[in-house]
Amino acid sequence: MTNVDLTRVKPYGDTLNDGKMQFSFTLPVQYCEEAKEAGKQLLIKMGIDDPEIVHAEDLGKGYTLIVAYGICSHTVDFSSIEVPKVDTDMMDKYGVEAFIKEHIKRDVVIVGATTGTDAHTVGIDAIMNMKGYHGHYGLERYKGMVAVNMGAQVPNEELLAKAIELNADAIIVSQIVTQKDVHIPNLTNLIELIEAEGLRDRLITVAGGPRINHELAIELGYDAGFGTGSYAEDVASFVVTEIAKKNV
């Protein structure tokens, strides 16, 4: 029995290092034998050995769907990969409430919104509204916390203004629409506004959404990022821990 060499990891089909991968894509050419061959050549250029076109289909004049399997000749050094992660100890609602009572001793104020042209509220509501998500209550229900959910399509300026008005500890932002990377300039713009107000050090900033992860959020200047499947307690734990750190 061979063990995985973590410095040279390859895809696994049914035998270690067999490199098996599945592909599907459409070529903008007429369905024909040559289209399949083009699919093969493309895969070979990608470093795929023995590409097999297992299915090809005419998708209407001038388009051919290709489904293929092949063997990846590349490897990655898994042992050297390090992904930045939120390194707070995660607490549940009661833990967070107790933490606030013990370490912060005042109400924590969080302002949140879906910003820019993005009209998706379900994500931010899942985090903030009373009801919460999947049986995890939202921030509004946390004792010792004032959570203000401004909804969707909120301009960055308004969000920041509200945070200033309420003297908030944290701003939390949801971005669901990411097509053509529309979220990047929007998230960047908010950080710039915050910096312009000289609040970068005081305000904790958090971004969330299905295509957001901690690494990206950090890169854009946020303190943390949360992706798919996050709950209120995740962001709450992070925020209260950060506040406590700042207080120290």
Add this chain to the structure above:
Amino acid sequence: MTNVDLTRVKPYGDTLNDGKMQFSFTLPVQYCEEAKEAGKQLLIKMGIDDPEIVHAEDLGKGYTLIVAYGICSHTVDFSSIEVPKVDTDMMDKYGVEAFIKEHIKRDVVIVGATTGTDAHTVGIDAIMNMKGYHGHYGLERYKGMVAVNMGAQVPNEELLAKAIELNADAIIVSQIVTQKDVHIPNLTNLIELIEAEGLRDRLITVAGGPRINHELAIELGYDAGFGTGSYAEDVASFVVTEIAKKNV
């Protein structure tokens, strides 16, 4: 409206040259953020820009499923691709029968089998048996044709012996099992036997099966290859045309 540059074809998602491709594969590492990152790095090595891991799933200790989309940076020159194809004019059953009557003027003899350890008979039966396949009668039903289907798991030697015995015009072979490329040595061996008997020029040789195509068959020394979705008339048209050519 831009047109496709056939010398630099890229995958098509919803905009010409957007390069969109779908991938799925399993990495033999524990499900975690680093596993996703490894998936990304692998895709980048393949020349995929902006890889997005849209789904990752724990497949049981030490295995992570990755589903990803990304942008292929490679292009292929479609205009220069030429795939060898069976270049016979295809006839239907009646056309073939008329052709035999007119041009060959004697019974055409074809011997077929699934050879080696391969036990799959459905493919060869589809081509040879009376009943045929999808409403296309098999060779046994063709007037002017003697078609002998030897079944499956037939050793190459026996197949060839039968062909010699019947003074056959053509040998047609089915290969369905292709795992670990088992069909390659088996198909090669048959050609070698035929050559050893000095029959290479007299006997028409045809291979068929879901992973067989004309190009591969030619490469292995056969006169033609037929893949998925072939019917009796395809191989019949080819064989009778070749016989007529030889007679000239």
Add this chain to the structure above:
Amino acid sequence: MSKLNLDFTLAEEARSSAKNIAINIQEFIEQHTTVTVERTILRLIGVDGVDEIDRPLPNVVVEKLKNQGKLSLGISYFMGNAMAYTGKSAQEIAELVSKEELDLFTIPTQDFDKVQEKINGIAIEAVKKIKANRETRDKYLTDLGEGPKPYLYVIVATGNIYEDVNQAKAAARQGADIIAVIRSTAQSLLDYVPYGPTTEGFGGTFATQENFKIMRKALDDVGEEVGKYIRLVNYASGLCMPEIAAMGALERLDIMLNDALYGILFRDINMQRTLVDQFFSRVINGFAGIIINTGEDNYLTTSDAVEEAHTVLASQFINEQFALLAGLKEEQMGLGHAFEMDPSIENGFLLELAQAQMAREIFPNAPLKYMPPTKHKTGNIFKGHIQDALFNMIAITTNQGIQLLGMLTEAIHTPLLQDRALSIENAKYVFNNMRNLGDEIEFKENGIIQKRAQGVLKEAAVMLKNIENEGLMETIEAGKFAGVKRAKTGGKGLDGVVVKDEMYFNPFIELMLGGEYRD
């Protein structure tokens, strides 16, 4: 005969509550007009184009009306007056107005009958043109025919009308019956309709009259090729509901998303504004033979589909009554509902089946618009494809009218060409392989399915009774739909609403709702 043992007396009670709710709002509607209603009149009598800074002429003219405080009198009168006085066409007049070469409000007042005659004459021309479009559609449907129901409805959303055309034609070749051009996301909040062909939309393509024309032509062409009429869809709901409805009527669209409640709840458009707009837009849709699609399905993207199923039904009842008041036939009511339950629910399929069958039985003649799983789609495209298969299965079993196909990549991106193709293949396979399943199965008496449907109907009836008592606007204010609260005076577009003057008239209402041009 009900497969669900539904209490149709209760359904009729619910319907009667809905009728009262709608009539109540209708009173309000009839007292008001809005900027987009007036712009629509201009569009219908032939005003089109933009000024040198790209403002649509209908906006330029109605802006002036509004600034003069004369919106309540309506544009028909002023245009008719100007036409009677100048003898010029509406378009010419609008151009002059935009160049400040003519002032609608200072030219001499003409004989009122002549003004009315003038405007009516042109309105009749417009109405005839729309009627002709309706007839062209009918002819296509007779000559080419159409696909079997449920119709396969797919979206294109590239942002570029020409790329959309490629995608749409490919989809038709793959088997689609209906193509919806998704609208660029910001558009519903614009208080004007962009102009000309566009190539830079965001998550969708701008709804413009030229884009409609380009796509209509493409679909007619590919329809000839594939041998069936391909229907075209776009979105009316938003701040320009009736204007877009008019454009759709003029360019022979076949289906329009048309729902004030959607705009209120999901786009925060002011309710007074959009309810008034909705009426005129539906009158136009109705007259043009366009099927409307309502947006109840959206409720379940924010609320829980199991708990809030009755809000969908209640809203369907209300939308039905609004539609009737606007002259829509049942056959034009593509009431929305959706397959949006969490796939991890045990027996969730049974609940979905109950819901879909219930809608079918309560609205037997409506081409229900059935929306696919979206909220609970994930990046797992393989699972997503099965979620869509289950959805397709319910559609064929319960005989839905319009099947908006789910995409395996719903949680990832707007559809790629291949996503759409796989999705069409999915539906075709399921529909064909299970064609008559619905005729073959019966539901156990008092089983999970029957009880679920009965329970949802009951809850909807109660809800409607409450709304009847409290008022629709008040119910929305209380957040009873989709868990979203909207204030009567909140949201976008309220400043475009005015109470009509006594003298106000809109020639199209009468022409389109009754009379000789209706079929």
Add this chain to the structure above:
Amino acid sequence: MSKLNLDFTLAEEARSSAKNIAINIQEFIEQHTTVTVERTILRLIGVDGVDEIDRPLPNVVVEKLKNQGKLSLGISYFMGNAMAYTGKSAQEIAELVSKEELDLFTIPTQDFDKVQEKINGIAIEAVKKIKANRETRDKYLTDLGEGPKPYLYVIVATGNIYEDVNQAKAAARQGADIIAVIRSTAQSLLDYVPYGPTTEGFGGTFATQENFKIMRKALDDVGEEVGKYIRLVNYASGLCMPEIAAMGALERLDIMLNDALYGILFRDINMQRTLVDQFFSRVINGFAGIIINTGEDNYLTTSDAVEEAHTVLASQFINEQFALLAGLKEEQMGLGHAFEMDPSIENGFLLELAQAQMAREIFPNAPLKYMPPTKHKTGNIFKGHIQDALFNMIAITTNQGIQLLGMLTEAIHTPLLQDRALSIENAKYVFNNMRNLGDEIEFKENGIIQKRAQGVLKEAAVMLKNIENEGLMETIEAGKFAGVKRAKTGGKGLDGVVVKDEMYFNPFIELMLGGEYRD
């Protein structure tokens, strides 16, 4: 109560024909023994291992018996005699025989009663060991429990037992209930069972006792981990049916593919040989508490599933009777059937539903083995995944017992880890989301579904009547099953069959079929 309005009188007639057919063959069976039957006896009394050229000792010994023309007397007598004479164990004797240090046929004849006593004593040990395995299984099932039905059954087929273990454990963690180790393709035609752990199989892994042991251990471990008993499957059918059954009994396998008809039709094994082998192998499986799986599903991979559906049912009836004669309880009869209709058939789903429900009603206590779409799978993995979803849907609706999961890559390769995972996810989703659909729906009287089932039953009854008249072997010779013709004296292995001598005895038949060790 039949959901299909089946004529159960007709079903009983069919059953009675099948009984006569089986009894007829049973007479033939009881007159014969085969090389593998004798090798099995050796294995059960403890002979194992290989000689210096890797020939299994059971083969070495039985070969000698055969060469001496003494096969008809059976090995039990000679072994018993040698043991009585030498006082050594069966294994020791076999080793001596293999080294040519002992000749079974020339040693002095011992008292026949003593010989019988000797052999019976050891046979009882063997039987007790198997009984203990059965008890261990029961204990696991009580302590750990098992997954709900339909059990999720997946295959591993890497060719390497250690890689198989990785795949199997992962599958169990993903939710599988049953793991089948697919056998290397050439093995069913080998007239011996390979020895030891193996790592180089082709399209599957060799069935060896050591491989069974390795996998059993792995599944017990992962079963503890996931908190349910994981069943292990391997294949008996082939030239070594009873030997592999014995190995399975000794290593606590839970399910074995066991069907002479499969071997005859799909592996061209001689019918006399394999029918005789089948009996002993089923006696062993039965005693060991192993569920057998029959191979009717395979018919539909060569014949048309719509036209030849009745051959599946007819074969199930016959297999049921063969199983009863071998002492198998209904709960151990995993009769095979399959979802193999062309997906492009209109209403094909209804026909599949009828077939599956019919099997369920006619064999109410059998844990039917339901096979997935395979023949009509293509390289289109997305469509394949939906074909499997429809298959899963029928399984849960008709309450199948053992669900052999379809793979989206069926037409491409033996399952990759991820294919299997997606497949398990598919089944789990469908089973949970539609859990009680079967309880909730009824079928229309005289509708497509009912009529189809009734028609298939009628055809099967007629076919069985004909077989009863003509004989089973003659029917196979005529190509009535799976469209494959096999001659009574054709195929592999006939030279390993002999008519038993009067003196012949096999101690295990009695011990396993009746008596105190049965539960």
